[in-house]
Amino acid sequence: MLTILLFPLAFLLTLTHAYANPGACTGDCNVHDLSVLQRSSDGKYYRFSTGNRITIASAPSLTGPWTNRGAAIPSGSSIDLPGAEDLWAPSVHKVGTSYILYYSVSEFGSQTSAIGYATSTSLDAGTWTDHGRTGIASSPAKPYNAIDAALLTTSSGEQYLSFGSFWAGLYQVRMNAGATAPAGAPSYQIAYNATGSHSVEGAYMFAYGGYYYLTFSSGVCCGYDAGRPAKGEEYKIMVCRSASATGGFVDKSGKACKASGGSVLLQSHDKVYGPGGQGVFTDSSQGLVLYYHYVDTSVGYADGQKRFGWNKLSWSGGWPVV
Template sequence: MAYLLVLSTLFGALAHGYAAPGACSGACNLHDPGLIRRDDGTYFRFSTGNRISYASASSIQGPWTGRGSVISGASSINLPGRDDLWAPDVYKVNGLYHVYYSVSTFGVQNSAIGLATSSSMEPNSWTDRGSIGVSSDTSKPYNAIDGNLINNNGRWYMSFGSFWNGLYQVEMNGDATQATSSAYHLAHQPAGAHAIEGPALYQHGGYYYLFFSAGVCCGYDRSRPANGEEYKIKVCRSSSPTGGFIDKTGVPCTSGGGTVVLESHGNVYGPGGQGVFNDPSLGPVLYYHYVNTNIGYADHQKLFGWNRIDFSSGWPVV
């Protein structure tokens, strides 16, 4: 029976052209992962909940060991949700590790992006720096969550956004602690509920690839969306990190464009909350969370997934 189950899972994945997620051992339940490798080779992985949970491992496969929380108490950003922080992104800036986090509550625009820093990422080494100057309310066309940092020729850019009018970006100062520009538009899904969020920019060759999650993210154990409307990972690309993103068919990302990179297949359901990491051994890796339908659909059952991605065609292929 176990042999037949393995064959069924592999066939389901291959039939859709997707490999199964890479191996994960240890602490593998999470939501919205963020990944970085310290100079000594230790991997650190951050995730939503517990005031930004984090774990470490000797490789991307694990075994992952919990290291506690980034923020020891509530965030210094005085908004609802300040003790239940979301969607971390991690980057090393001028020798200091930055973890950006979101302060919000589900389905509202009363949101802000904050920052915590550490020189080592060890427990109790984090300093909460508060808001980076990116916030939203009902007067804004965006929701200020799901921040993602990228460096381009010494200049820092923060992309963010969820639903409403989609994904936006601001330029940051030289140490990537504060926004220095007003927000400008990157991507939008005009149809339906505008279900687009979680931008993740990655440079490869002469292009900047804007990965994002599209569809219904959560609560699959309570109400399953119509087939195909669950979370999936899409991408657009541009020769600039600040705009002009189009999908593989030439549709602008601001007009609903987006080429699917990874979607439900086999026992993998609703992959999203993604990032891209350049692993020294594996090359470019797409990482994300997903539901294993053989285990359960609840948010707390979501798992850490990863796959190598191939850019040889000019577009990322899992």
């Protein structure tokens, strides 16, 4: 009888994924919509995030101590749109011998948006030059919202920028060699959630093991201190994959990402609530690392209390696992 009772319990446990808790963080660990990378010249870590005209923090280790170093674009953007003084969702990438920082100019809930960029040779505060528009913008006449940009460079050197939030979902466009403007071809849809408010945003792509992985955030992102959504409707990190960098993304069940597909990579668990705003980078010692912001329920639910989270990625059946 005991064996019979234990069997269904063991079976259920195999169906339940226990997420690893976030890695340690010391110092300045409050953050929202972040981008993390490690400088190859000296191994120093840099983190860029929404707020204070793109906040730069740095640390000798991924665990910290993180120190606020100031604003990347202290004078605000040269883009003449509402939101030029309150820049969002930075994404920083190395292109050639320098770095490019994409940022969003918009207001919350608005489709009047543009993606701008700045460049630096070192990542440090005081070294960034703002160049304004990339040429990717949106209005109510467009199917997408031009925010949340992130760059993918393929092994053959092609550059693709993903972007989008709600409306008709996530889009992609091929960029020129410097990744500063579209290469001329039109943008195209790579993911869409047909249900509810079409809550997909924050695309980030990376390559591994012969596939391109598309991660994105889905659900209600913010304002949890004022009122939390129905259970399971809060932010979570999703993933699809394709053998091509430019489309055909499907989830673990084979459902197309353009047809509301997406498998959960990380969701609320333990004291972690509403993880999202994610990206992936290659750490010199840990390999592929997923980073994100989240609410620590033992601390508080306000947007300003969100924390820096990170986990080393593991793999199961060709899919990333936290």
